[in-house]
Amino acid sequence: MKYLTAASRLLRHSSRNLSDLGSNLQFFCSIRPSSSCLSYPSLRSYERFIQDDCFHRKFTLKNICFGGSGVGILHSLARFQSDGIRTHHRNLASTASIPERNKSFATINSDDISYFNKVLGGRGVVQDEEKLDDANTDWMRKYKGSSKLMLQPRTTQEVSQILDYCNSRCLAVVPQGGNTSLVGGSIPVYDEVIINVGSMNNILSFDKVSGILVCEAGCILENLMSFLDNEGYIMPLDLGAKGSCQIGGNISTNAGGLRLLRYGSLHGSVLGLEVVLANGTVLDMLGTLRKDNTGYDLKHLFIGSEGSLGIVTKVSILTPPKLPSVNLAFLACEDYLSCQKILVEAKTKLGEILSAFEFLDINAMDLVLKQLDGLRDPLPSSKHNFYVLIETTGSMESHDKEKLEAFLAQAIESGLLTDGVVAQDINQASSFWRIREGVPEALLKEGAVYKYDLSLPPEKIYDLVEEMRQRLGTAANVVAYGHLGDGNLHLNISTPQYDDNILAKIEPFVYEWTSKQRGSISAEHGIGLMKANKLHYSNSAETVQVMAAIKKVLDPSGILNPYKVLPTSVLSQS
């Protein structure tokens, strides 16, 4: 009933304010009901209702607007008719509050399109429905924006011109790379213009002596890995999404991944960046120096800022040499305490050759074996509760093997391990990695998944998992895996469908629990859209205020990736 009165209010309102399409849209968007009163099915029917309503409106406006106040209005009316609603479509049932569309952002018109065509030439301007559909949807299929325009610049100059223009027009933009974000950070929320840097994929230079690689932001991580492989080097990061994610995105999100334990975070490996600011200014900080203490090291602001302070266009990164001796052991433990003890043992006994330490629990293992083909359990003889993957990388096969065997022998004798396999060739090693890297994919195939990425004190990690199992009971499958070596838990709750009741049992409990342990509510996935209002769980109010102040300096109109990272409440204050 609430919907009907809102809609009829809208009809009356629209017939009065024909010329003010902008305000119509705002009004229209603002009658979206608050999250608490709606559950999933009714929201869907509401959206359908509005779509029907909008269709009805088309005719009303058209009839009234005959001979109206100028070509301009008719023209934008025509666009409105074809665009339909500029609301944010959501496939995810959770109606956790998404901020309303910012009234100060303009909407694209034909003048904008012709300007972009001039700057980029025809092929850089994408308005094709199908391609936009892909670009508007995130990898998890949880979020979907309604952008009508995607731009594909090829040079930094083009990016600068685009941003300068968008800033002057107050058009919101979303920087996009491989679109593999797990927190909705790489897709538009409403109709933001998508700036996809995928066409900027050249490798600019590589120094074989220092291992410093300079390339453009649109280079796909796996391609960089293949290139470096030929030169005898490797990338300092490795993650499951490597086939699609781009280095610009990796840097903008400070991606972690499987090798952080050995090679550190991107804050350490990135030597320089070229970034374009919101007003088109190109910041050339593309140094290739290992040490440079001259002034404030601004690149660190952009590493991890998720595209909200500037668009990364070029990268200079230090790459480690490729070492020939890689060993991988897939081990089984009885309980979580043994996993922790093995971590300590591994650090001391394997020392400098340890390059990865991952864990997965039995639910994760079962799910992967069930959903992905071509994989088999390396330890089929019995069921184990926890699996640990340990990788060593070194320069001498014999030395590493000896260390690894001594470590494993002792671990078995002292009962820390119940069983294990050491990969005998590269094929076996990649199938072990496939098991660990395949868990996110398996979860997606299984149904709906609520994904949490938390940093916690290692001894507390599994306590949270067990508490979640108790809270949810048989309603959901709680799956845990992660970078145990970094204290990073990937907590995933798998259910057949999205269900607000289940979500209510998970959030905010998970965040509050993490906050109490002074943990991070996002160890490596970032904030994006999913956690934009949750910063306070892991940051003090003063810290967030300073973040907002910096955002105001670098992007005063707030056009870069709006609605994400910082809570809207804080931004509107400053």
Added chain:
Amino acid sequence: MKIMVAVKRVVDYAVKIRSGVETSNVKMSMNPFCEIALEEALRIKESGRASEVVSVGPAQCADTLRTGLAKGADRAIHVEFPGTLYPLSVAKIFKALVDAEKPGLLLLGKQAIDDDCNRTGQMIAGLLKWPQGTFASKISVVLDEGNKVATVDREVDGGLETLSLDLPVITTDLRLNQPRYATLPNIMKAKSKVIKKLTLQDLNVEIRSDLEVVQVIEPPKRQAGVVLSSV
């Protein structure tokens, strides 16, 4: 009955080889077809006989043999020879070993992935005057008192050929089985198993290399395609 399995240590099959074939700092492992042969031997053993693992090659082969022992072989014999050996030489060595050990069945991989010769098994069978079942994709062995027979399905160009042979030399093909992993407890146990070392003199075999490698070249790089305006 004893089963003898020959294994060869080669460059790991998943390694990307660059020009020439450098073996200095490259990952080496057991030839995949030899792994399949070993797996088959272990399965036959698990329905009741001993099996042994033999390899021929330079000193590092000990690793490969240890892996074989960890997977479940009972004994290993390492024939040391520092140079490159070609199939005929290997076949002569195996003839000497078979004469000494007297196994009932000999299993090999159909070919090694470094030289792709696909000759050793056939030559051994020739020297021993034993029957041969090559490219086996299914093996079943019957060992009754009067009736020792192996039924072998072979992968041939026209499809599958089934042969019934009196305990032969069998070379294995891909579809035969999926090799097991060597688990840690077994790797630990394998350390204490003995690898017997033999030299060519011990076996009274003389190697005379009748093949000389003249040249090894990479295939020409693939040329970019040409887009034609019309055909």
